[in-house]
Amino acid sequence: MRDNPRMSPPTAAPTIGFVSLGCPKALTDSELILTQLQAEGYSTSKTYDGADLVIVNTCGFIDDAVRESLDAIGEALDANGKVIVTGCLGARTGDGGGNLVRQMHPKVLAVTGPHATQEVMDAVHQHVPKPHDPFVDLVPAQGIKLTPRHYAYLKISEGCNHRCTFCIIPSMRGDLVSRPVGDVLGEAQRLFEAGVKELLVVSQDTSAYGVDVKYRTGFWDGKPVKTRMFELCEQLGRLAEPYGAWVRLHYVYPYPHVDEILPLMAEGRVLPYLDVPFQHAHPEVLKRMKRPASGERNLERLQRWREACPQIVVRSTFIAGFPGETEAEFEALLDFVREAQIDRAGCFAYSPVDGAAANAIDGQLPQALREERRARFMAVAEEVSARKLQQRVGATMQVLVDHAPALGRKGGIGRSYADAPEIDGQVRLLPPEKASKTLKTGEFTRARIVGTEGHDLVGVPV
Ligand code: SF4
Numbered sequence: 001m002r003d004n005p006r007m008s009p010p011t012a013a014p015t016i017g018f019v020s021l022g023c024p025k026a027l028t029d030s031e032l033i034l035t036q037l038q039a040e041g042y043s044t045s046k047t048y049d050g051a052d053l054v055i056v057n058t059c060g061f062i063d064d065a066v067r068e069s070l071d072a073i074g075e076a077l078d079a080n081g082k083v084i085v086t087g088c089l090g091a092r093t094g095d096g097g098g099n100l101v102r103q104m105h106p107k108v109l110a111v112t113g114p115h116a117t118q119e120v121m122d123a124v125h126q127h128v129p130k131p132h133d134p135f136v137d138l139v140p141a142q143g144i145k146l147t148p149r150h151y152a153y154l155k156i157s158e159g160c161n162h163r164c165t166f167c168i169i170p171s172m173r174g175d176l177v178s179r180p181v182g183d184v185l186g187e188a189q190r191l192f193e194a195g196v197k198e199l200l201v202v203s204q205d206t207s208a209y210g211v212d213v214k215y216r217t218g219f220w221d222g223k224p225v226k227t228r229m230f231e232l233c234e235q236l237g238r239l240a241e242p243y244g245a246w247v248r249l250h251y252v253y254p255y256p257h258v259d260e261i262l263p264l265m266a267e268g269r270v271l272p273y274l275d276v277p278f279q280h281a282h283p284e285v286l287k288r289m290k291r292p293a294s295g296e297r298n299l300e301r302l303q304r305w306r307e308a309c310p311q312i313v314v315r316s317t318f319i320a321g322f323p324g325e326t327e328a329e330f331e332a333l334l335d336f337v338r339e340a341q342i343d344r345a346g347c348f349a350y351s352p353v354d355g356a357a358a359n360a361i362d363g364q365l366p367q368a369l370r371e372e373r374r375a376r377f378m379a380v381a382e383e384v385s386a387r388k389l390q391q392r393v394g395a396t397m398q399v400l401v402d403h404a405p406a407l408g409r410k411g412g413i414g415r416s417y418a419d420a421p422e423i424d425g426q427v428r429l430l431p432p433e434k435a436s437k438t439l440k441t442g443e444f445t446r447a448r449i450v451g452t453e454g455h456d457l458v459g460v461p462v
Contacts, residue, residue: 013043017051022059032117041131053082060089086112126182150442151198160204162292165358181218181227198246207253230260237269250275262308271417272312281336282329313418315344321370324363345381349374389452399447408439425455432461
């Protein structure tokens with residue numbers, strides 16, 4: 001039975017109208033959603049009059065209940081226009097296999113099945129942002145961040161569908177679960193509003209974003225957006241633009257669809273920087289590692305990326321001395337680093353992890369040999385990297401200032417698009433040429449590159 005309509009008291013908090021239909025199980029779902037709404041500061045009402053949005057919890061058990069639910073949705077759409085549907089009817093398929101509610105009422109904002117408090121809340125957040133009261137809330141709108149104020153990590157998914165033999169992450173964190181795209185974009189928006197100038201997209205496998213939900217269409221800002229890497233990057237680039245902020249992508253596997261991101265990089269929507277954990281280059285070693293995208297022709301792919309976006313910087317990590325690695329396989333890895341011109345490379349000597357499948361692979365190499373190969377690898381990688389850094393001398397680059405005491409009159413420390421925080425190099429900023437020029441932590445400056453120092457550049461703010 002539908003509850004009797006009742007007007008809610010006037011309040012400054014956004015109001016969510018709630019229509020609850022169906023059995024006691026549906027009622028407990030309604031209670032959970034109402035509790036969560038109130039805990040987050042929304043005002044709730046048992047009618048849709050004057051509400052900012054209406055949630056209809058439906059029943060799909062018998063024909064009469066289906067009809068009543070569909071009528072209630074239609075009524076709410078007519079009276080209010082912004083409707084989220086949840087409950088059993090939301091899970092029903094209609095003719096031809098599509099979602100029944102969407103077929104009958106294509107204007108609804110979101111549809112979920114039963115027991116979906118979080119999904120319903122995600123949809124509410126997308127369309128009626130969570131109220132925030134700085135005098136009452138202990139948590140700022142952008143959440144608590146452990147990074148400096150001007151950069152932040154944005155996690156887009158948790159877990160991983162791969163089973164690399166040296167890794168135990170999937171056994172700890174499970175298979176890939178992508179965050180709803182509207183949630184991710186909402187968080188990005190709040191971070192930019194809070195002053196973040198560099199957003200670092202992280203996950204275990206960024207290219208796989210949305211695979212688990214079959215690239216489901218979510219909503220952001222009232223518009224449909226697919227839960228997919230390209231659409232996510234495109235939207236993040238749009239959100240970053242008014243703030244002049246950077247979007248940097250980490251943990252991207254070289255699948256063919258990553259090629260679509262390159263034009264976004266060439267247009268400056270996301271940074272022309274890709275963190276691709278190759279781990280090795282020889283096909284046999286990659287097979288033993290069970291690496292994702294191991295069958296891809298990575299060298300050719302990298303060449304194509306460089307053609308599409310010549311300024312692209314590629315960072316990667318590698319493992320030297322993996323079980324069974326022959327000298328020839330290791331040399332193939334060195335050739336790859338040279339030919340692929342990896343800008344920033346890190347390398348670990350293989351080290352067994354408790355519970356990892358690689359521990360059982362034949363041909364474990366002595367520790368000394370693993371270390372020796374790591375050192376040889378780093379010598380080659382540093383040669384490549386140093387040559388590439390040298391090519392930047394004379395260029396003027398945009399630099400995000402990480403540290404600038406005394407307004408940077410004596411210089412400071414920053415990073416260019418080629419440097420992710422913590423893992424890459426830096427730009428050592430000399431005192432500005434003009435006495436009037438100041439530097440501020442968390443702001444951008446232009447710098448003329450005048451030299452290199454190891455992994456770092458040296459620049460003069462201009
Ligand atoms: S190393 Fe492999 S299994 Fe582990 S998180 Fe990365 S892709 Fe997944």
